[in-house]
Amino acid sequence: MTIIETRDLTYSYPHASKPALKDVNLDIEPGEFILLTGPSGCGKTTFCRTLNGLIPKFYSGEMSGTVRVSGLDTREHPTMMLARHVGLIFQNPDNQIFALTVEKDIAFGLENLGTPKDEMLREINWAADSTGIEPLMSRATHELSGGQKQRLTIASILAMHPEIIVMDEPTAFLDPVGAEHIFMVLDRLNKEFGMTIILIEHRMDLASKYVNRIIVFNNGSVVSDGEPSEVLSRDSIRLLGVGTPRVLELSRRLESHGFGFDGLPISAEALYEALKPRLSSRGTKHPVDMGALDDYTGEFHHHPAIQVKGVDYTYPGNVKALSSVGLTINHGEFVAIMGENGAGKTTLVKHFNGLLRPGKGSVLIDNVDTSTTSVARLSRSVGLVFQNPDDQLFEETVEKEVSFALRNFGFKESVVDSRVKWALNLLDLNEYKDSSPFTLSGGERKRVALASVLAWDPDILVLDEPTVGQDYGQKERLRHFLMQLRIQGKTVVVVTHDVEFVAESKPKIVLMARGKIIGEGPAKEIMTCPKKLSECSVAQPEITKLFAMLSKHGLPEDVLDVDEAYDILVRDLKEAGR
Amino acid sequence: MSLLESLRFTRGDTAIHNMDPRVKFLLTMVFFSASVMFLELVPLIVVFIVQVPLVASAKVTREWLKSLKGASFIAAIIFVTNMASFYYFRGGVLTYGILEYSLALTLRFIVLVTSFSIFFLTTSPDKLSLALEKARIPFEFNFAFITAIRFVPVLAEEAQTIIDAQRSRGLELDKGSFIARVRNYIPILLPLIINSIRRSLELAEAMESRAFGATEKRTNLYELKMTGFDYGTLAAAMLSILLLVFLKLYFPVFPKLLGEGVIL
Numbered sequence: 001m002t003i004i005e006t007r008d009l010t011y012s013y014p015h016a017s018k019p020a021l022k023d024v025n026l027d028i029e030p031g032e033f034i035l036l037t038g039p040s041g042c043g044k045t046t047f048c049r050t051l052n053g054l055i056p057k058f059y060s061g062e063m064s065g066t067v068r069v070s071g072l073d074t075r076e077h078p079t080m081m082l083a084r085h086v087g088l089i090f091q092n093p094d095n096q097i098f099a100l101t102v103e104k105d106i107a108f109g110l111e112n113l114g115t116p117k118d119e120m121l122r123e124i125n126w127a128a129d130s131t132g133i134e135p136l137m138s139r140a141t142h143e144l145s146g147g148q149k150q151r152l153t154i155a156s157i158l159a160m161h162p163e164i165i166v167m168d169e170p171t172a173f174l175d176p177v178g179a180e181h182i183f184m185v186l187d188r189l190n191k192e193f194g195m196t197i198i199l200i201e202h203r204m205d206l207a208s209k210y211v212n213r214i215i216v217f218n219n220g221s222v223v224s225d226g227e228p229s230e231v232l233s234r235d236s237i238r239l240l241g242v243g244t245p246r247v248l249e250l251s252r253r254l255e256s257h258g259f260g261f262d263g264l265p266i267s268a269e270a271l272y273e274a275l276k277p278r279l280s281s282r283g284t285k286h287p288v289d290m291g292a293l294d295d296y297t298g299e300f301h302h303h304p305a306i307q308v309k310g311v312d313y314t315y316p317g318n319v320k321a322l323s324s325v326g327l328t329i330n331h332g333e334f335v336a337i338m339g340e341n342g343a344g345k346t347t348l349v350k351h352f353n354g355l356l357r358p359g360k361g362s363v364l365i366d367n368v369d370t371s372t373t374s375v376a377r378l379s380r381s382v383g384l385v386f387q388n389p390d391d392q393l394f395e396e397t398v399e400k401e402v403s404f405a406l407r408n409f410g411f412k413e414s415v416v417d418s419r420v421k422w423a424l425n426l427l428d429l430n431e432y433k434d435s436s437p438f439t440l441s442g443g444e445r446k447r448v449a450l451a452s453v454l455a456w457d458p459d460i461l462v463l464d465e466p467t468v469g470q471d472y473g474q475k476e477r478l479r480h481f482l483m484q485l486r487i488q489g490k491t492v493v494v495v496t497h498d499v500e501f502v503a504e505s506k507p508k509i510v511l512m513a514r515g516k517i518i519g520e521g522p523a524k525e526i527m528t529c530p531k532k533l534s535e536c537s538v539a540q541p542e543i544t545k546l547f548a549m550l551s552k553h554g555l556p557e558d559v560l561d562v563d564e565a566y567d568i569l570v571r572d573l574k575e576a577g578r
Numbered sequence: 579m580s581l582l583e584s585l586r587f588t589r590g591d592t593a594i595h596n597m598d599p600r601v602k603f604l605l606t607m608v609f610f611s612a613s614v615m616f617l618e619l620v621p622l623i624v625v626f627i628v629q630v631p632l633v634a635s636a637k638v639t640r641e642w643l644k645s646l647k648g649a650s651f652i653a654a655i656i657f658v659t660n661m662a663s664f665y666y667f668r669g670g671v672l673t674y675g676i677l678e679y680s681l682a683l684t685l686r687f688i689v690l691v692t693s694f695s696i697f698f699l700t701t702s703p704d705k706l707s708l709a710l711e712k713a714r715i716p717f718e719f720n721f722a723f724i725t726a727i728r729f730v731p732v733l734a735e736e737a738q739t740i741i742d743a744q745r746s747r748g749l750e751l752d753k754g755s756f757i758a759r760v761r762n763y764i765p766i767l768l769p770l771i772i773n774s775i776r777r778s779l780e781l782a783e784a785m786e787s788r789a790f791g792a793t794e795k796r797t798n799l800y801e802l803k804m805t806g807f808d809y810g811t812l813a814a815a816m817l818s819i820l821l822l823v824f825l826k827l828y829f830p831v832f833p834k835l836l837g838e839g840v841i842l
Contacts, residue, residue, distance in 0.1 A: 054783055083789035094732055095777055096784035098725065100703055107799035114793040117801070124799075140589065142731050160789065355742045375745045384746040390776070391736070392743040394768035404765070408748030438772065452747060 003163060003196050004028035004051065008065035011046065011055055020046040022220040024065075030163065033190045033197045035207055035228070038217035039241045040443050040471045044200050047217065048166045051198075052086040053079040070163055083109065087157030089167040091469075093149035102128075102144070102152055103137045109160040127159035130193075131185050146341045147178030154185060164196040165189065171203055172469050175340045175497045177537035179203060183210050202471055204243045205500055205542050208232065209267040216242055229264040243472030246500060246562050247271050247542045253566050259573060268546040275569070279553045280576035303331045305460050305491045306352055310361035313347055321347040322515045324361070329493060331459075334486050336502050336523075337495045339512035340537030345495045348512070349462050352493070353382040365460070380409060383458030387465040389449035393437040398429060401437050402452045409456055423455040427481075443474045460491040467498045479505050503527065503541035503560035511536050524558040588699050594636035595700045598808040599709040602697060604815050609693035612822055618832040619682040621825070622689055629692045638699045642692065649691045657684045665842075674836035703727045708802050717796060725781075733774070740769050
């Protein structure tokens with residue numbers, strides 16, 4: 001029996017010029033674990049909203065065709081009734097937690113359904129147990145970490161016993177280990193209880209190995225549908241800008257080079273098993289000494305741009321966020337600060353332009369002490385771009401938004417004009433210069449926020465989580481853009497959870513955990529140190545996991561990206577074939 | 579602000595915390611009426627002496643002291659204005675009687691703060707909402723109340739992030755004339771308002787997905803159930819009210835502690 005069935009589903013949001021969904025025909029069977037993907041704005045979120053009737057009831061707009069969920073037509077049954085069958089979980093956990101304690105929040109849906117108390121207690125315990133949050137039952141919801149909050153939202157939906165769980169980018173705000181946890185919970189619900197799971201996710205590397213079907217949307221239509229490794233290795237899909245998991249990409253390249261696989265491996269483990277019997281026994285050395293290459297940027301001049309000396313910081317209410325942090329970032333360096341949620345990364349970068357002043361110790365920017373200089377003054381040389389563009393956009397037009405800081409800094413009108421033009425061009429925003437920033441998409445808004453900082457051309461650029469909520473294509477553009485800035489000699493500091501992003505851009509890495517710096521070094525060195533990484537909830541990139549296994553066969557272990565992995569493997573496999 | 583801050587619920591597992599919120603509210607009202615009915619120092623000291631062990635047994639002494647610290651400024655104003663006004667309007671004489679009266683007024687304020695501290699520090703908003711529900715307040719209002727409490731820390735954090743983001747873009751909040759300063763807040767308020775609207779839409783979506791309003795007969799995970807201790811406390815509270823009324827009616831004069839001598 002088909003559990004979800006859509007027929008000729010077409011939908012347009014009110015006042016929209018073109019439909020968000022066009023002739024979607026899908027059949028989903030019970031027990032499937034499905035990944036929905038596609039470039040930003042492709043209609044995947046819209047599709048999820050049709051599954052419990054939020055579309056068309058909550059959003060109005062024009063809908064034609066039918067959606068049947070568990071045999072019920074979504075148009076004929078109110079959303080609150082469909083809630084028993086489909087549980088929808090959204091991106092931001094904060095906006096779906098209603099109660100003050102964990103236990104009470106899990107109960108919320110059941111209370112609304114009028115479930116008797118003893119049954120309610122049973123369901124709550126089961127849901128908490130299945131998601132692993134049982135030890136947190138009596139905690140206050142606002143004290144939970146991001147990952148715990150997201151697990152709570154799953155438990156709260158689970159308690160209502162839906163047959164289908166739909167999650168819209170549940171891991172966007174989580175560190176890699178927290179994200180892996182969420183996928184493991186979903187995997188368990190799927191395998192143990194046979195739940196149907198539909199997941200929207202940009203973290204292809206982590207997610208794709210759990211699912212058994214991938215549906216790709218583009219411009220509101222389904223463009224591809226099938227088994228993960230098969231769908232993701234189609235050329236048409238790669239051209240769409242859907243990220244291919246790195247391991248799959250490596251397998252695909254090896255295959256096109258003539259190494260046959262029995263179905264393309266998608267996880268590090270599977271590829272390792274496929275490669276193992278064919279490796280040369282002698283091992284292959286690095287083609288170049290990569291260690292020397294990595295120190296390359298900071299090498300010419302050692303002028304410190306940012307010096308952090310023995311800094312302690314405590315938030316009001318006695319929350320210790322930093323303790324004796326010491327760090328030097330030189331001019332021209334590219335640094336990624338990584339670490340678990342709540343490790344103090346954002347607190348640290350807020351010290352760079354004086355938003356926070358150290359409780360103990362000192363922070364020097366170009367040898368100027370931040371505790372005696374105003375934020376406005378420091379910001380001239382340190383541009384800080386915040387994670388969420390919506391926390392700063394407020395002007396009527398994009399052009400005004402980008403000029404805001406320039407006017408604050410008192411630039412001359414002629415200079416303001418030329419700088420705004422320059423920044424809009426740089427970030428490809430020229431066509432939107434007269435639109436309101438609020439009508440733009442998430443990715444575009446993020447670019448406006450970045451442009452509004454780049455406009456005054458700061459020497460040091462600090463970006464907090466620039467890749468969150470960005471699709472693969474947008475991440476690639478950002479990476480190239482940061483490379484450009486590096487070539488111009490700018491100092492770039494990125495706070496990020498995105499290990500794949502780091503693996504490909506290979507910055508110097510600073511690892512943080514519990515308010516301390518626990519490791520610092522070139523990407524290759526840090527990424528091959530699983531003990532340190534796990535201490536701060538950062539996972540190794542999939543490619544590095546593969547090479548950790550391959551290193552037993554004499555291959556190098558410090559391999560981070562697909563290109564290098566491909567080089568080394570081809571060399572070794574050829575050697576073995578000889 | 580620190581006064582309000584220190585009234586925030588502190589989790590705990592004491593008899594006071596577990597008391598039925600309705601009984602606890604009645605108890606608070608007893609303290610409240612006691613401090614309003616009497617203007618003499620002696621009965622107020624007695625009330626205060628009764629309150630202190632309650633605070634201690636609820637293990638909220640530190641939070642209570644914080645609330646007193648927050649209240650100390652107002653307490654000082656009460657004391658000083660009383661002393662000063664009596665001094666000027668009663669012909670430049672300061673007696674122990676005036677001192678005692680001013681002390682009583684100040685203590686009355688402290689007793690009031692303490693009684694509300696005990697209530698709010700030890701009553702979880704969840705229980706409060708349950709009590710409201712029992713009082714037949716419609717669930718929608720109740721839900722709004724809980725949601726408001728739930729989002730106070732979230733909004734405070736968001737406001738701080740917005741301020742930080744705009745300051746990073748060179749906004750100087752305390753620069754310029756009064757009008758300019760007011761205008762400086764536009765870049766902070768607009769994102770805050772727009773985010774709140776967006777958030778409320780997301781909340782509504784999430785509520786729908788959690789079957790909000792699916793049935794008229796909503797159930798509740800927690801139930802209020804009066805225990806023997808609650809009944810005991812209820813009886814004690816009732817008796818205290820009778821005692822207070824009796825004292826007020828038939829025992830009009832309390833001994834003065836400090837006498838009537840002249841200080842200045």
